Amino acid sequence: MNRANWKRIVIKVGSALIAPNQQGCSSHYLLSIAQFIVKCRAEGIQVVLVSSGSVAAGSHMFPDQENTDIAVKKAMAAAGQTEMISTWDKLFDFPSAQILLTHADLRDRERYVSIRETLFSLLDNQILPIVNENDTVTTDKLKVGDNDNLSAMVAAAADADALIICSDIDGLYDKNPHENDDAKLLSWVENIDESIYAMAGGAVKGGVGTGGMRTKIEAAEKAVSHGIDTFIINGFTELSFNMLLDGKNPGTHFQAYEVPMKENVHWMRHTSNAQGEVIVESNFEASLEDNSEELTSSEIIDVKGEFSVGDTILVRKDDGTKLVKAKSNYSSCLLNFIAKQDNEEFASEFEEKTGPIISNQHLANLEKE
Numbered sequence: 196m197n198r199a200n201w202k203r204i205v206i207k208v209g210s211a212l213i214a215p216n217q218q219g220c221s222s223h224y225l226l227s228i229a230q231f232i233v234k235c236r237a238e239g240i241q242v243v244l245v246s247s248g249s250v251a252a253g254s255h256m257f258p259d260q261e262n263t264d265i266a267v268k269k270a271m272a273a274a275g276q277t278e279m280i281s282t283w284d285k286l287f288d289f290p291s292a293q294i295l296l297t298h299a300d301l302r303d304r305e306r307y308v309s310i311r312e313t314l315f316s317l318l319d320n321q322i323l324p325i326v327n328e329n330d331t332v333t334t335d336k337l338k339v340g341d342n343d344n345l346s347a348m349v350a351a352a353a354d355a356d357a358l359i360i361c362s363d364i365d366g367l368y369d370k371n372p373h374e375n376d377d378a379k380l381l382s383w384v385e386n387i388d389e390s391i392y393a394m395a396g397g398a399v400k401g402g403v404g405t406g407g408m409r410t411k412i413e414a415a416e417k418a419v420s421h422g423i424d425t426f427i428i429n430g431f432t433e434l435s436f437n438m439l440l441d442g443k444n445p446g447t448h449f450q451a452y453e454v455p456m457k458e459n460v461h462w463m464r465h466t467s468n469a470q471g472e473v474i475v476e477s478n479f480e481a482s483l484e485d486n487s488e489e490l491t492s493s494e495i496i497d498v499k500g501e502f503s504v505g506d507t508i509l510v511r512k513d514d515g516t517k518l519v520k521a522k523s524n525y526s527s528c529l530l531n532f533i534a535k536q537d538n539e540e541f542a543s544e545f546e547e548k549t550g551p552i553i554s555n556q557h558l559a560n561l562e563k564e
């Protein structure tokens with residue numbers, strides 16, 4: 196690992212570190228993480244913290260522990276967030292700022308740019324941003340759902356050099372070590388493929404974590420393609436942080452792409468959600484191969500879902516093959532109208548005047564990664 200290049204890092208802290216007794220908030224394990232943050236900042240490295248634990252922190256305030264209704268969990272998150280933030284804040288002698296996000300914020304390009312600007316402004320003023328998902332307002336459609344993926348999206352938004360995921364285990368093992376005594380720790384992952392995902396199991400049943408190793412690998416995949424070196428480390432032990440400070444890898448290191456994706460293409464591929472689909476003839480695939488990436492209405496077979504100008508759409512073939520995610524310059528309504536025109540001359544004149552259906556500056560080729 197090349198720690199000398201770190202200018203900005205994101206540290207993600209899992210619930211088990213905040214609530215080692217499954218509920219409430221303890222500074223016991225947070226102390227060595229806070230010291231690590233202080234030492235990084237003293238070296239001029241900017242730090243963003245993504246902290247889980249609001250649900251676990253708030254759960255003791257709800258005596259009916261049997262009721263784990265989603266509304267009760269949201270209330271636990273709202274109540275626990277204050278306690279969690281104040282526990283962190285007490286560990287630092289510099290100011291911190293709370294940022295609560297949902298996927299709906301991150302997948303909206305304008306809000307995403309605003310999040311980036313806020314992060315940069317806080318960091319430029321030596322304030323520590325502490326990010327969590329805004330669990331109170333999320334629904335299935337709006338949420339990221341786990342803070343591993345959230346931390347990768349934040350690391351991309353912050354243009355971080357490294358993402359450090361602090362968990363309750365030493366890193367990624369070749370199988371779940373809680374179920375297999377012979378599981379072996381992987382210290383280095385160069386390529387994230389299906390064989391890596393196959394190693395991952397879920398979170399401990401009845402524990403406070405969400406997602407287990409699978410969401411950490413998803414996070415690593417998002418981060419490394421943005422050029423962000425990603426580490427899963429054991430946050431229970433101070434040794435992990437001392438090793439990182441010494442430039443050593445204490446857990447699993449996922450190697451960053453040497454040539455990262457362009458920022459807007461990465462956002463399109465890994466953060467934005469397709470609001471609708473456009474089903475196209477196979478010949479559009481050929482234009483992807485020769486990099487012209489021009490989509491004309493005569494190639495459109497069907498338009499699915501409702502989307503507005505500027506929304507992200509998925510372009511796929513009739514057989515289901517996903518080709519590109521792209522920003523649509525047409526609403527679904529207009530695209531439906533133009534694609535159903537029998538008069539091809541009218542359609543092509545219309546497109547000529549109105550401009551291309553998708554912008555190739557805002558396009559992520561799903562085949563070519």
Ligand SMILES: Nc1ncnc2c1ncn2[C@@H]1O[C@H](COP(=O)(O)OP(=O)(O)O)[C@@H](O)[C@H]1O
Pocket residue numbers: 208209210211361362363364366367368369370371372373394395396397398399402403404405406407408
């Ligand atoms: N292949 C694996 N290697 C390591 N841990 C694994 C693996 N598969 C499943 N796990 C589980 O993932 C857990 C960590 O994820 P999680 O409980 O979500 O923690 P966190 O709160 O840190 O996000 C581990 O404690 C372990 O039980």
Ligand SMILES: N[C@@H](CCC(=O)OP(=O)(O)O)C(=O)O
Pocket residue numbers: 208209210211246247248249250251272327328330340341342343403404405406407
């Ligand atoms: N937003 C939730 C955290 C969800 C989550 O991903 O938890 P974890 O797997 O412990 O990182 C909370 O604050 O409790």
